[in-house]
Amino acid sequence: MAEPYFNEMYDAAGLRTPYQMLEGWHQNMPAEFRALKQAEAEDLFRRYGITFAVYGEGGDPDRLIPFDMFPRVFTSEEWRKLERGIKQRARALNAFLSDVYDRGEIIRAGRIPADLVYRNEAYEIAVAGFRPPLGVFSHIVGIDLVRTGADQFYVLEDNCRTPSGVSYMLENREVMMRMFPHLFQENRVAPVDGYARLLKRTLASVAPEKCDRDPKVVLLTPGHFNSAYYEHSFLADLMGIEMVEGQDLFVEGDFCYMRTTEGPQKVDVIYRRIDDAFLDPLCFRPDSALGVPGLMNVYRSGGVTICSAPGAGVADDKAIYTYVPEMVRFYLGEAPILENVPTWQCAKADDLKYVQEHIAELVIKEVHGSGGYGMLVGPKSDKATIEAFAAKLAANPSNYIAQPTLALSTCPTFVNEGIAPRHVDLRPYCLVGRDIELVPGGLTRVALTEGSLVVNSSQGGGVKDTWVIAEE
Amino acid sequence: MLSRTAANLFWLTRYLERSETTARLLDLGFRNALLPNTGGGFRNEWSAILQSKGALQQFTEKYGELKQRNVESFLFFDLDNPSSVASCISSARENARIVRTALTSQVWDAINTSFQELKALSRRERSSLEVPELTDWTLRTSALIRGSIEATQLRNDGYRFMNLGYALERADNTARLLDVKYYVLLPSVAYIGSGLDNYQWTTLLRALSAHRAYNWAYGGELSAKQIAHFLILNPKFPRSLLSCTIEVNAHLDQLARIYDRSTPAQEAARAMLGELAEARIEDVFDEGLHEFLTRMITENAGLAKCIDDQYLIGEAR
Numbered sequence: 001m002a003e004p005y006f007n008e009m010y011d012a013a014g015l016r017t018p019y020q021m022l023e024g025w026h027q028n029m030p031a032e033f034r035a036l037k038q039a040e041a042e043d044l045f046r047r048y049g050i051t052f053a054v055y056g057e058g059g060d061p062d063r064l065i066p067f068d069m070f071p072r073v074f075t076s077e078e079w080r081k082l083e084r085g086i087k088q089r090a091r092a093l094n095a096f097l098s099d100v101y102d103r104g105e106i107i108r109a110g111r112i113p114a115d116l117v118y119r120n121e122a123y124e125i126a127v128a129g130f131r132p133p134l135g136v137f138s139h140i141v142g143i144d145l146v147r148t149g150a151d152q153f154y155v156l157e158d159n160c161r162t163p164s165g166v167s168y169m170l171e172n173r174e175v176m177m178r179m180f181p182h183l184f185q186e187n188r189v190a191p192v193d194g195y196a197r198l199l200k201r202t203l204a205s206v207a208p209e210k211c212d213r214d215p216k217v218v219l220l221t222p223g224h225f226n227s228a229y230y231e232h233s234f235l236a237d238l239m240g241i242e243m244v245e246g247q248d249l250f251v252e253g254d255f256c257y258m259r260t261t262e263g264p265q266k267v268d269v270i271y272r273r274i275d276d277a278f279l280d281p282l283c284f285r286p287d288s289a290l291g292v293p294g295l296m297n298v299y300r301s302g303g304v305t306i307c308s309a310p311g312a313g314v315a316d317d318k319a320i321y322t323y324v325p326e327m328v329r330f331y332l333g334e335a336p337i338l339e340n341v342p343t344w345q346c347a348k349a350d351d352l353k354y355v356q357e358h359i360a361e362l363v364i365k366e367v368h369g370s371g372g373y374g375m376l377v378g379p380k381s382d383k384a385t386i387e388a389f390a391a392k393l394a395a396n397p398s399n400y401i402a403q404p405t406l407a408l409s410t411c412p413t414f415v416n417e418g419i420a421p422r423h424v425d426l427r428p429y430c431l432v433g434r435d436i437e438l439v440p441g442g443l444t445r446v447a448l449t450e451g452s453l454v455v456n457s458s459q460g461g462g463v464k465d466t467w468v469i470a471e472e
Numbered sequence: 473m474l475s476r477t478a479a480n481l482f483w484l485t486r487y488l489e490r491s492e493t494t495a496r497l498l499d500l501g502f503r504n505a506l507l508p509n510t511g512g513g514f515r516n517e518w519s520a521i522l523q524s525k526g527a528l529q530q531f532t533e534k535y536g537e538l539k540q541r542n543v544e545s546f547l548f549f550d551l552d553n554p555s556s557v558a559s560c561i562s563s564a565r566e567n568a569r570i571v572r573t574a575l576t577s578q579v580w581d582a583i584n585t586s587f588q589e590l591k592a593l594s595r596r597e598r599s600s601l602e603v604p605e606l607t608d609w610t611l612r613t614s615a616l617i618r619g620s621i622e623a624t625q626l627r628n629d630g631y632r633f634m635n636l637g638y639a640l641e642r643a644d645n646t647a648r649l650l651d652v653k654y655y656v657l658l659p660s661v662a663y664i665g666s667g668l669d670n671y672q673w674t675t676l677l678r679a680l681s682a683h684r685a686y687n688w689a690y691g692g693e694l695s696a697k698q699i700a701h702f703l704i705l706n707p708k709f710p711r712s713l714l715s716c717t718i719e720v721n722a723h724l725d726q727l728a729r730i731y732d733r734s735t736p737a738q739e740a741a742r743a744m745l746g747e748l749a750e751a752r753i754e755d756v757f758d759e760g761l762h763e764f765l766t767r768m769i770t771e772n773a774g775l776a777k778c779i780d781d782q783y784l785i786g787e788a789r
Contacts, residue, residue, distance in 0.1 A: 047581065224570045237573040248476050248786070259475040259786020261629060262731050 006149050006409040007421050008072065018073035018469060019412075021187050025180075026070065026412070026419055034069075034414065037179055041067050044175050066462035067172065069179070072411045072424060072444045076190075076471040082145070082153065082428070083438050085337035088328060090141040090430040093160055093315045095331035096324075097137035100314065101127050106330050112323045117314060121368065124276060124311025126283050130300050133206045134434060137309040138316075139271075140199070141430040142166075145338070147409040154341045154406065156425065158324065160316040161308055162273050165443045165463075166429050167231040170195060170238075172465040173441070188470040190440035195429070196238035199271075202433035203239075207268045208302045210254075215268040218242045218258060220249070222274045222290045232273050246274075251294035256304045269305045276310045318367045318401050319345065341406060347398035355402040359390055362402040377453060379405050408453055411464065413446055423447045425455050426466065440468035475786030477571050478633045482784065484567040484583075485621075485637030488614055491560035493645040495610035497521050498547045498557075500649075500679035502603040504672065505540060518543050524652035525555055541598070548606050549594055557610050561590050576624040579617065586613040611681075629730050632723045636779060639723065643716035643772050649676065650703050651765040654696070670694050680711055700761060701753040713768060714748045720775070721745050727783070735782040740775050 009019040045064050074082070099105050100117050107114045117123060142163025144156040173192055177184055200217065207215035221232040223245050236243035248258050249267065257264035272279065278288040283296040298304050314320065322343050325336040344351035344362075355362060364376045376389040393400055410421030428442030444464040445455035455461040504517045518538050522528040527546075530553065535542040550556045554563075565587040568575060575583075593601070593609065618638075625631045653676045673694050677683040682702070689706065690698045704713045721741045728734040756764045 224566070229569075233572050242474055242477075243573065244474060245476065248474055261473045261475055261478045261633075261727075261783040261786070262733070264786065 005407050008411045018075045065457045068413050068462050068464045070412050071465045071467050073467045079468040086430050087436050092327040096327045097315050098135045111326050120314050122313035127311040132309045138312045139307040142427050145426045148407050155338050158316040160312045164228045167234045168463050169443045176465045190468045190470040192439045192441040195439045198437045200239040202431040203269050205433035206305050211268045217269040218244045220270050220272040246290045249292040254303045256298050271307045341403045344402040346400040352397045364402045441466045473629050479784040480567045480571045481630050481633045482637040485634045486641040487560040487564040489641035491557045492614040495607040496679040499607040503675045574630045578624045579620045582617045582620040632727050635723045639716045639719035646711045647765045647769050717745045737778045737782045740778050
């Protein structure tokens with residue numbers, strides 16, 4: 001049967017190479033054994049405390065993200081191309097950020113409209129004219145990719161601020177290795193566990209020039225009520241750095257210090273997992289209790305490095321997204337390796353007209369939205385939903401962009417009846433410091449509901465271990 | 473170590489010790505209530521127990537009359553009561569979650585499991601739960617967590633702060649329990665030395681898991697003076713004020729060594745130890761047992777404040 005979607009395991013010619021060793025594995029697995037393993041996996045996740053906390057919705061605040069044991073596999077050739085494309089994109093995004101907080105050459109050259117940048121909510125005037133160490137603004141770039149064919153990948157969106165989920169990439173692998181060691185003995189799966197070391201090295205490489213010692217790196221978390229708190233403590237632990245809250249830091253003179261049992265200790269690099277608006281109540285939101293008063297002054301005078309830099313969000317805005325291939329050409333003089341999904345900007349009259357005429361075929365998203373909320377998947381929605389959304393769109397067109405409904409690839413996934421294809425996406429994490437690094441793997445999210453194209457964990461998505469077959 | 477981390481570890485163990493004391497108090501009340509009614513009867517005793525926790529008013533506002541079932545719920549399950557077993561274990565678990573990286577997985581496992589068990593307990597039919605089951609569970613849980621800490625934690629500053637929390641809380645609790653018995657529990661001075669008096673002493677010792685230890689140490693005859701000596705000045709009894717103060721000193725000295733810096737906290741602890749190590753039980757009774765215990769509770773709190781200032785705020789240089 002010809003499927004409308006690219007199946008990563010079985011295509012028209014049959015079983016694809018990367019999945020060869022998994023066919024026998026799942027076919028020979030008795031149902032009881034599978035149930036046992038699934039329970040074991042859940043137990044491991046709970047024991048490690050790998051939950052994401054959802055407060056304020058009632059019920060148990062500690063929830064597990066569903067884990068699917070069927071791995072997703074890439075060949076080394078597939079990965080090589082992705083890797084080049086991802087690194088290229090991460091370089092271009094950083095070049096763009098350096099530029100728009102400096103002379104804005106790309107705007108002077110007429111390649112990107114000035115309003116889109118300077119009037120963007122994520123553009124941070126407080127950083128204008130400031131060059132962070134090594135000119136890097138976004139140190140961890142998460143690039144969300146989808147696949148529609150054997151060689152066809154699209155970038156769905158960029159995440160230049162603080163992309164989350166990397167702890168799942170690491171833990172999914174740990175759990176798989178514990179449960180199915182023979183799979184790893186028989187196959188050459190490239191390891192991902194170097195991520196924490198690379199992250200630490202990346203963060204240390206952007207220490208301020210004033211820092212004349214082994215840099216003190218800390219992770220700044222909003223606190224244990226945050227849904228990603230587990231990830232924060234997990235990463236801090238792996239890197240062997242302190243996890244601090246705003247109240248643990250204070251500014252004195254030209255530097256930032258943390259409160260320790262031995263008195264104040266100077267901090268050189270802050271890997272922050274809180275939003276710009278909360279970083280410094282003196283500079284941004286005055287009601288923020290999560291940040292550190294005076295931090296931005298220290299930052300701008302080169303006393304501390306903040307990763308990612310405040311204002312980095314202007315590069316991952318959905319309205320700017322359209323221009324990323326242009327950035328690649330403009331700053332790097334290269335042809336973009338990864339393609340964008342064709343996007344209509346509803347702010348433009350022509351685009352809006354097209355979107356309104358084809359609303360039932362398109363996916364429409366809020367420019368600043370995230371997490372799969374506030375979007376319309378045309379082909380999956382009933383008439384009433386579409387009409388309601390059309391009204392919202394007409395009221396405020398510039399708040400929306402539209403994209404074709406992509407035929408997202410599928411990957412075999414365990415369901416009650418055995419295995420079945422389910423749609424997946426991929427988020428690799430690219431590290432930018434003195435070097436640009438990418439561990440071979442990423443977070444594969446899977447839409448567990450049959451036919452669903454929404455992979456977000458807040459909307460019933462799950463995760464998979466992602467394999468890259470190491471080169472011979 | 474981050475001051476906040478140290479503070480969380482310190483409070484983690486204080487909550488755990490407190491949950492144990494609440495369970496012991498519950499046991500004390502339960503056993504006293506089995507006693508034939510005399511004078512003020514068991515109502516008086518339950519009210520004394522709540523008074524010792526400073527919670528009588530809160531209880532009355534919420535439940536009205538002093539019914540045993542209600543007191544049990546209040547002391548064990550009620551999350552509105554900050555020193556109920558459930559509150560303490562929940563707070564301890566929340567603190568542990570915040571400082572996960574400073575705990576070994578075995579310690580986290582022990583705390584997290586006790587929290588899950590507590591949730592299962594609170595889902596059970598109340599009438600199927602007798603007090604002894606609840607108190608046994610609490611003491612067992614407490615021992616399990618403490619054992620995991622002893623067996624697996626690195627002997628670093630974090631371990632010292634955990635032990636300081638245990639020892640300071642324990643000293644405070646012992647002083648309060650003794651004070652309750654002596655000052656509040658007995659209907660009037662006329663009962664001193666009576667059967668009721670002795671029964672209450674025995675119960676107090678039992679609640680402190682010290683009944684047999686007392687017999688071994690003092691030959692079995694109950695006297696207020698000896699019991700006070702046992703609970704205040706006997707360095708062999710692990711819950712005596714002197715034992716706790718020795719512990720506090722040892723861990724503070726270790727901290728001074730680790731940090732290569734001595735602070736006013738060490739001085740304050742040494743002064744307290746100096747007094748307790750030299751004191752005779754006659755001195756205590758000359759001062760008045762209640763007055764002495766009140767002073768000890770205050771000094772103990774002052775020491776905790778001093779530790780807070782020196783280590784847990786992060787401003788001392």
